[in-house]
Amino acid sequence: MTARPRPAPPEPDADSATFWAALREERIALQRCSACQRLRFPPMGRCPWCATSGGAAEDVPGTGSVYSWIVVHRAFDEAFAADVPYVVATVDLDEGPRLALRLDEPDGVDFGARVRPRFHHHEDWSELRMVLDG
Amino acid sequence: MADRAVAVAGVGYTPFTRSSGRPVLDLAADAAVAACADAGLTLAELDGIASHMVGSDSENCQALATALALPGLRFVLDLNQAGHAPCHLVGLAAAAIATGRAEHVLVFRALNGRSGTKVGSARFPGRGGQYRYPIGYDAYPMYIAMWARRYLHETGQGIEDLGSVAVAHRAYAVRNERAVQRRPLDMAGYLASPMVADPFRAADCTTEVDGACALLVTSLDRARDLARPPAVVASAAYRAGPRPGLDIGDHVLTGDYTRNFTEGLRDELFGRAGLTPGDVDVAALYDCFTSAVLMSLEGLGLADRGGAGELVRSGRLPVNTHGGLLGEGYLHGMNTVAEAVLQVQGRGGDRQAPDHEVAVATSGALMDGSALLLRSDR
Numbered sequence: 479m480t481a482r483p484r485p486a487p488p489e490p491d492a493d494s495a496t497f498w499a500a501l502r503e504e505r506i507a508l509q510r511c512s513a514c515q516r517l518r519f520p521p522m523g524r525c526p527w528c529a530t531s532g533g534a535a536e537d538v539p540g541t542g543s544v545y546s547w548i549v550v551h552r553a554f555d556e557a558f559a560a561d562v563p564y565v566v567a568t569v570d571l572d573e574g575p576r577l578a579l580r581l582d583e584p585d586g587v588d589f590g591a592r593v594r595p596r597f598h599h600h601e602d603w604s605e606l607r608m609v610l611d612g
Numbered sequence: 613m614a615d616r617a618v619a620v621a622g623v624g625y626t627p628f629t630r631s632s633g634r635p636v637l638d639l640a641a642d643a644a645v646a647a648c649a650d651a652g653l654t655l656a657e658l659d660g661i662a663s664h665m666v667g668s669d670s671e672n673c674q675a676l677a678t679a680l681a682l683p684g685l686r687f688v689l690d691l692n693q694a695g696h697a698p699c700h701l702v703g704l705a706a707a708a709i710a711t712g713r714a715e716h717v718l719v720f721r722a723l724n725g726r727s728g729t730k731v732g733s734a735r736f737p738g739r740g741g742q743y744r745y746p747i748g749y750d751a752y753p754m755y756i757a758m759w760a761r762r763y764l765h766e767t768g769q770g771i772e773d774l775g776s777v778a779v780a781h782r783a784y785a786v787r788n789e790r791a792v793q794r795r796p797l798d799m800a801g802y803l804a805s806p807m808v809a810d811p812f813r814a815a816d817c818t819t820e821v822d823g824a825c826a827l828l829v830t831s832l833d834r835a836r837d838l839a840r841p842p843a844v845v846a847s848a849a850y851r852a853g854p855r856p857g858l859d860i861g862d863h864v865l866t867g868d869y870t871r872n873f874t875e876g877l878r879d880e881l882f883g884r885a886g887l888t889p890g891d892v893d894v895a896a897l898y899d900c901f902t903s904a905v906l907m908s909l910e911g912l913g914l915a916d917r918g919g920a921g922e923l924v925r926s927g928r929l930p931v932n933t934h935g936g937l938l939g940e941g942y943l944h945g946m947n948t949v950a951e952a953v954l955q956v957q958g959r960g961g962d963r964q965a966p967d968h969e970v971a972v973a974t975s976g977a978l979m980d981g982s983a984l985l986l987r988s989d990r
Contacts, residue, residue: 488742519864520743526855526865546762546869548754549810554733558748563810566749568758568864576864578758580747589765605747 485557487603493521496535501604504597506540508575509533519575540595541611542571547587569593569608580607615710617832619842620702620986622651623950624826628792628941631727632822637671640722641679643824651828652839653716655680660687660717662705664697664944666860667737669729670722687714694731694860695898696850696873696976697721698946699984703848705829715830721946722824730820731944732900738859753817753901755861756977757809759869760903764811766870769906771811773921775802777902778815778938780924785935787962792819792941816902821941825950832989842989843956846970847885851877852980866979872904873981874911874974882913885985887970889913894965895929896952896973898945899936904977912972912983930955930965945975949984956986 490498497520500507508517511525511533524531547567553559565584570576581587582596593608624646626632626639640663648655658680661673673688687708691697698721705717725731733751735741744750764770779799785791797815805815835842851873855865863869882888889912897908906920909931915923923929934940934951941947952973954960960968969990974983 485746485748488746490742491739494739494742520740520858520862522739522858546758546765548757548761548812549807550748550754551807551810553748554751555745555748558750561748563807564748566747566754566758568869576867578744578747578749578864580749589762603746 483557485555487600493523497521498603500537501597501606505537506595506606507535507537508573509535517573517575519577538571538573540571540606542569542593544587544589544591544593545570545576547581547584567593567608577606580605582607582609584610586610616712618706618709618829618845619832619835619989620827620845620953621830621835621838621842622647622653622828622840623953624648624650625790625947625950626824628790628821628823628943629726630821632724636722636724637675637679639822639824640671640676640720643720643722643826644676644680644718647718647826647828650840653828656683658682658716658718659685660705660708660714661685662689662701662717662719664691664693664701664721665723666692666694666731667729667734669725669731676720687717695900695945696981698944698949699848699973699975700850700982702827702829702845702949702984703850703982706845706848709829709831715834717829718826719829720824720826721944723944724822725820725942726822728822732820736859736861738862740858740862744861752861753812754809755863756901756903757812759978760901761811762869763903763907767918769918769921772799773906774811774816774902775799776921776924777899777905778802781899781932781936781938784933784963785939788935788940791935791939792821793935793939812901818900818937818942821943823941823943825943825946827946827950827953836989841957843953843986844989846887846985846987847881848982848984849877849881849884850982856979863978872907872911872978873976874908874983877983878912881983881985887985891970892929892972893967893969894933894952894955894971895931896948896955896971897932898948898974898976898981899932899938900942900977902938905931905936908974933960933963933965948975949973952984952986956988
């Protein structure tokens, strides 16, 4: 019997290291532009709305609403074969940015459904998922 | 010097298979030889080559020039782009020819897309992958399905509208000897197709294949002396929306999943040609997945918003007469452009559209893409 293959962990870059490290501590740290004040995701060196360089990370609550979702029935990576069917949703955080992430206990998911974070700790990285709120 | 008019003068294909057993460069060369033979041009007259690949799934233009023993090149273009490239490549080749920078440009796509690297589930280079691949959000049908659910919701359409595309395309594929999916499909068969990434079933997804497809682009004056009726390049346009993402699978910075690049380029595309959407006789629309056809019909103004599924069911406009990438096979849309050429030339055989003076072709499905208007030489 062979062990179930594990998903390959993320490979953080200089911009994303803060985001991944924060998830390990069950925090969601996003960059805020010092000029236009927008929060952004994914992390990157310049603001994709105004091109201002830099920006400080700050923690956000991570509540939001579902914009769209899919139900994966066919795993393309063997590491997820035991998970199907599973739901991936695009969630618009109340603070603005959109994230694509796994939705746990997705029964009743709908457009605009409210969600809140749930952190999954893998051996060497932590994953941000969401669950339906209320 | 005024710009010269430009036309596509010939097309060439290899067979589309599940396992070619051959190097990609051989496939590219065969398609190139076929396109030149189709146009009645000798290989040595080629002075330009343009192509695209994803990652390293093909061969560059330099290699093909060597394989074809070309005496030299004045124009070369290797794009690392996915399905949004074919119309763009033809447009850039046309610009080079129009301004006298080249005379005969071969545009090709070649890959072992079934037996080798499968783009649909490949890991794309770039900075966005770290947020997708570790969580199982890792294949192209998933990304496009994410858009499709929201698109159907906002436009008041449903699963049967996706199914209408699959059924209509298959009916054309049945009549196309080159197509890899030739078993008839009705709505019941579509609905029985296994789920891949809900709302997509297997029947919503293109079939990845090995093969190559090439187009021969030249001046209209030259094309008039060649073997086939010219398909005049009336207009070309490329469009990427704001914040198109960090790689070709990254779409979290795009706000609206219900409109694709076609809406952004429509006015430029038709305006430059002096045509309107109402002039289009036949459409060849990039269809890696069914939803892309619906979104592009609406974005181009060929259907009202929310009316694309009904348009497909009505049969009023011939769309993807080759059976699409869904039916003919996934040559990343180079074969979509080739079908538009064949239709304008009146060479569609059993699947020829009755009226074929103006054809529109698209490349791409989501944030960014390109399009062409082709018209007959009148």
